[in-house]
Amino acid sequence: MKFTEQHEWLKPEGDEIVVGITEHAANELGDIVFIELPEEGKTVSKDDEIVVIESVKAASDIMAPVDGEITEVNEAIVDEPGKVNEDPMGDGWFFKIKPSDPSQMDDLMDEAAYQQFIS
């Protein structure tokens, strides 16, 4: 699993990558009340703002971690945003992306580096 400085986690699954936000991010945001996800099939570039999250505190954006095509989004978290607080690393995933250049993953942090980053 890889991590970004925007507190996303990326888990490779076949030729796709599942993306969500880390437990640390979910705790910092507080109760999440609104999520807007990108459309399936959309082509995105790294650092595009593709997800909007609103918590009880504020709104924040989630950026595309790599270039690629959005293959699936987790509609369940749109209906029940609280799922992200309950299980950010599992049922609270955001979207799946098919990277156009998988080597972009190499620049991201591994778990040890991420733990260091948030400590």
Next chain:
Amino acid sequence: MSDLGRTPLYDLHVELGAKMVPFAGYEMPVQYKLGVMKEHLHTREKAGLFDVSHMGQVILRHEGGYGPVAQAMEGLVPVSLLPLGEKRQRYGFFTNDEGGILDDLMMTNRGDHMLVVVNAACKEADIAHMKAGLPGVEVAEQRDRALLSLQGPAAEEVLEPVAPGCDIMKFMDTGIFTSDFGELWVSRSGYTGEDGYEISVHATHAEALARQLLAHEAVEPIGLGARDSLRLEGGLCLYGHDIDETTSPVEGNLAWAIQKVRRSGGDRAGGFPGAERILNELDEGTPRLRVGLAPEGRAPMREGVQLFANEEGGEAIGHVTSGAFGPTVGAPVSMGYVPAELSRPGARLFGEVRGKRLPVRVAELPFTPANFKR
């Protein structure tokens, strides 16, 4: 946060795992371990304990007793205070010469004097305003007292053992109780839309009292985050956001707090700052009004969101002054100012969120029915 004040409950907040934030010059708990959403729901279901010690408690005394204090205060607020019954509390606001609102406050007839409670952010200015505007009245801030707010349907059963007799109080009644925690100044009021009490206690007993109340299984500590969503669902104004120096009480939909006797034709009509504008607006109406706003989608419309009459084109016709997700409503809720002709509940407007105009309807206030003990 070295310049910030701390309330007598600071250590307890930290011990309870509160996340502390700067608010109105104080380090205050924004949430505890439950988090904003659960704290909000818990307050509506059982009872929540809030530290509101940052607010200003001020005693107003005159050698002539309550009457002269009330008479003088009627010169600063457009509220009827002279006939206020002993031990009764009333809501009101200081107005400025332009008819705007300097602060909102609670006033109590305490027999031979008046007790007022003002907002933390405004208290220095309010005290200066009262000292200048109330000749012959001694203005004494009670800096050695903390203020706790116990809110929710279980509040009565929680407080009764501590202040026996508080159960027979009705909404806006007040009383002084002798207790294990010294003299308690209790009012049956609050700012959540729920039944509950505000309890003034000497600072030396504040933590012990808070621990006693928290020991009851129905009570959880509640932070400012949930206090904000509770008062918003309750349709209650937050000073500096929903009302301020530029909004009149009539625009702010607070005309209900101005009794007939202070209006045109009343025995004590006018005689407060900005009376000309305010009395005129009471008679003639205003071009804009504060209303409830219910976004049709799930996206919260927060403070500053611009409102439009149409989905495309045109100038903004109003704006949101408070907005959040309403945990009890289960949907986003907002308040804001709109033109009077668009203020009817059900009117469909558009709020611009992240560049998109999203539908929002004018809604009845409060969003959640008030649960006061009348």
